Amino acid sequence: MFSALLALPFTAVVAKAAEKNHAVWKVPAGVRKIRVRSWNADGSPDLDRTLNVEPNQVFRIDAIED
Numbered sequence: 001m002f003s004a005l006l007a008l009p010f011t012a013v014v015a016k017a018a019e020k021n022h023a024v025w026k027v028p029a030g031v032r033k034i035r036v037r038s039w040n041a042d043g044s045p046d047l048d049r050t051l052n053v054e055p056n057q058v059f060r061i062d063a064i065e066d
Contacts, residue, residue: 021062021063022060022061022062022063023060023061024058024059024060024061025058025059025060025061026056026057026058026059027053027054027055027056027057027058027059028055029055029056030055031053031055032052032053032054033050033051033052033053034050034051034053035048035049035050035051036048036049036050036051037049
């Protein structure tokens with residue numbers, strides 16, 4: 001349930017990212033690890049990593065067009 005709560009603010013950030021081609025997320029207080037996952041268009045897994053983090057650490061995801 002906690003991970004679902006964390007996804008809520010990130011989802012809002014991602015929705016705004018379409019306007020500027022990037023998303024920024026700050027690690028909330030009390031969080032020491034995050035899990036980053038992605039899937040290909042066909043639904044197959046592509047990435048699954050767990051990272052050690054610190055509260056207030058900032059992550060930015062940039063869209064890079066070829």
